[in-house]
Every structure is written in C-alpha cells, then in structure tokens.
Amino acid sequence: MGDINVKVLQYQVEFGDFEGNLNKVRAQFEQETLEETDIVVLPEMWTSGYDLEHIAAHACHDLEPALSFISELAQQYNVNIVAGSVANIKDDPDKVYNTAFVVDREGTLVYEYSKMHLVPMLDEPKHLAAGDNKVETFMIDGSKCGMVICYDLRFPELFRDLTLKGASIIFVPAQWPDARKKHWETLLSARAIENQCYIIGANTYGEMGGQTFAGRSMITDPWGEVISEAKGQSEAVVSGQIDSQEVARIRQEVPIFESRRRDMYHCL
Numbered sequence: 001m002g003d004i005n006v007k008v009l010q011y012q013v014e015f016g017d018f019e020g021n022l023n024k025v026r027a028q029f030e031q032e033t034l035e036e037t038d039i040v041v042l043p044e045m046w047t048s049g050y051d052l053e054h055i056a057a058h059a060c061h062d063l064e065p066a067l068s069f070i071s072e073l074a075q076q077y078n079v080n081i082v083a084g085s086v087a088n089i090k091d092d093p094d095k096v097y098n099t100a101f102v103v104d105r106e107g108t109l110v111y112e113y114s115k116m117h118l119v120p121m122l123d124e125p126k127h128l129a130a131g132d133n134k135v136e137t138f139m140i141d142g143s144k145c146g147m148v149i150c151y152d153l154r155f156p157e158l159f160r161d162l163t164l165k166g167a168s169i170i171f172v173p174a175q176w177p178d179a180r181k182k183h184w185e186t187l188l189s190a191r192a193i194e195n196q197c198y199i200i201g202a203n204t205y206g207e208m209g210g211q212t213f214a215g216r217s218m219i220t221d222p223w224g225e226v227i228s229e230a231k232g233q234s235e236a237v238v239s240g241q242i243d244s245q246e247v248a249r250i251r252q253e254v255p256i257f258e259s260r261r262r263d264m265y266h267c268l
C-alpha cells in the first residue's frame with residue numbers, strides 16, 4: 001500500500017442546472033493533469049446545489065445518470081472518484097436522499113452513503129429523507145476510508161465509529177456556508193486530531209440560491225496539520241499526498257485508542 005495522491009476540486013456548483021454541472025465537472029477533468037492522481041473529490045449536491053424547492057425534479061434515480069457519467073470519467077482518467085453527493089431517489093418516489101458515492105478506476109461503484117443528519121437551518125428535513133445506512137467503511141487503493149456529508153461533521157460519534165472500524169481517511173463533501181466558516185475549519189481539524197486520521201473536506205464557494213458558501217476545502221493530516229488548502233472563495237484544486245504509514249505513527253506516538261475508558265462513559 002503506497003502513498004495516495006488526492007485532488008479536491010473546489011468550484012462553484014450551478015444552482016438547479018444538472019447539465020451545466022456535469023459539463024463543469026467534465027471541463028475540470030479535461031483541464032487537470034491527473035496522471036499522478038489516485039483520488040479526485042467533488043463537493044456535496046454537485047448536480048443541483050441546494051435548489052430544495054425543486055429537488056425531486058433534479059434527483060437521480062438509483063444514482064443515474066450521475067453514476068454512469070462519473071464511471072466513464074473514472075475509466076477515461078484511470079482515477080478513483082469520491083463523487084461528492086447528489087439528490088437521489090431509491091425505492092420510494094416520495095423520498096429524496098442526499099447521497100454520496102465512490103467509483104473506482106474501473107468505473108465500478110464501491111460505496112454509497114446517504115446523509116444521516118439533515119440540516120434544520122437549511123430546511124433539509126422538509127425536503128429530504130435522512131439516510132439510515134449502517135456506518136461502514138470502504139476501500140480505495142488498499143486504504144480503508146469513511147464518508148460523511150457536511151452537517152455530519154458536527155457529530156464526533158460518527159467519526160469515532162468510522163475510525164474504530166478502521167478508517168484512516170474520511171471524506172467530507174460539503175456545501176458549507178460562509179456564515180459558519182470558522183466551525184468548518186475548526187471541526188475538520190478537531191476530527192483529524194481526535195481520531196488521528198486524514199480528513200478531506202471538499203466545499204463549494206460563492207453565492208448560490210441566496211447563500212454564500214465558504215470554500216476553504218482542505219486536506220488535514222492525522223496530526224491536525226493542514227497539508228493543502230484553498231485560501232478562500234475561489235476556484236482551486238487542493239492537492240495533497242496521503243502517507244499510508246502516518247496514521248499508525250501518530251497513533252503510536254499519542255496512543256489515545258489504548259487510553260480510552262469505555263467503562264467510564266456511555267458511548268462507543
């Protein structure tokens with residue numbers, strides 16, 4: 001298992017413009033040099049933005065057509081894609097989920113996860129159904145990974161569960177507002193430090209649907225150091241290398257997983 005090169009694409013998602021958003025992603029793959037890249041990461045709700053009033057009209061069905069689109073890109077560029085999330089309808093046509101998915105270099109779907117904590121501040125519970133997936137990990141190029149979506153970042157239990165299940169890299173696709181930018185930056189660092197794993201935050205930026213989004217996509221290492229970041233609200237590619245030995249090194253240096261007192265508190 002070698003080092004892993006990651007690229008987070010930070011760009012402005014177009015509000016309610018499915019085709020426009022697909023074209024935007026394709027254009028970025030065309031202009032980037034991806035030969036040395038192992039994983040490309042997209043933000044939350046990248047096909048529609050937060051056009052919640054019309055979310056059913058924008059929704060994919062069992063991830064299609066977004067899955068086929070991403071699968072073709074993955075094969076064409078020989079890269080794993082953590083494809084942020086899309087509005088998605090599964091069995092029940094009245095339920096739209098906010099579903100993230102991952103496709104490997106062969107174009108095969110390796111994981112999907114529907115956001116389990118919906119955001120009251122954005123009226124998400126009125127328009128979206130909460131995912132009730134089990135907390136699971138998935139593999140990319142030999143590394144065990146986890147996925148959460150945006151507001152999930154506020155729930156340390158979810159991250160602890162993923163790390164106890166062996167995740168050493170956790171992806172956080174987001175559309176995080178500028179109004180709470182400080183929380184985004186602080187919580188990404190905190191989750192990396194307290195779980196001693198890599199945290200990869202992929203946000204959008206700029207004005208959309210009456211909100212301003214923060215940008216500040218970043219890759220944080222298991223020591224809490226930001227190894228690569230987008231400075232602010234601008235188009236950016238955040239590139240960083242994940243050292244496959246670093247998680248074990250940090251966990252040896254500060255052995256919090258051995259120091260836990262599960263007999264003293266009622267959580268995982």
Ligand SMILES: O=C(O)CCC(=O)C(=O)O
Pocket residue numbers: 044119122149150151152154174175176177180183
């Ligand atoms: O928790 C927050 O402040 C932002 C959450 C959010 O915007 C989202 O989950 O889409």
